[in-house]
Amino acid sequence: NAGVTQTPKFRILKIGQSMTLQCTQDMNHNYMYWYRQDPGMGLKLIYYSVGAGITDKGEVPNGYNVSRSTTEDFPLRLELAAPSQTSVYFCASASEGRQPQHFGDGTRLSIL
């Protein structure tokens, strides 16, 4: 019953450091998404992918990069961490764009 798995669960970074947030799903879903959620706010889409080798920008892509080399994995990379990227990051997947999305438990990221 793994579903969508995100690692790490928590991370503290210094300004300017880089890191990769990992996301993997075992449901053979084509669609995968990265969101960020700031306190008291809804989720905002960073990037999404409709299949291996295909990615596209969401509402707030600046400062992030993604890749989708396999159906299962959709890592999110921060190249030069900035305090504005302190947030909770959620990965989600769906069988196709109009179906319910399944979410991971999130990665809580603080940049100091």
Add this chain to the structure above:
Amino acid sequence: KQEVTQIPAALSVPEGENLVLNCSFTDSAIYNLQWFRQDPGKGLTSLLLIQSSQREQTSGRLNASLDKSSGRSTLYIAASQPGDSATYLCAVAPGSARQLTFGSGTQLTVLP
């Protein structure tokens, strides 16, 4: 640009009450609308998905309605329980259905 609003931001009710959570959206050209539940420190769990051609969906004590013409959806929770305490978010999918737009959520507390 689609905007989704949820009012109130927080709601506290005694156990056993029936309650209604509200969601409004600005662009009626949606494909579907989803209601999610988010527990503290966790990801989102999909509760109900209403297609644009539907008026309502039911699951157990939950009933969600959709009125596209007025840009409104409601989530009705019958006989509330302390275990229903969580944040409830609604999200709308546009015709292309590639990106969800989320509201900021209603934080529900059901008091024993």
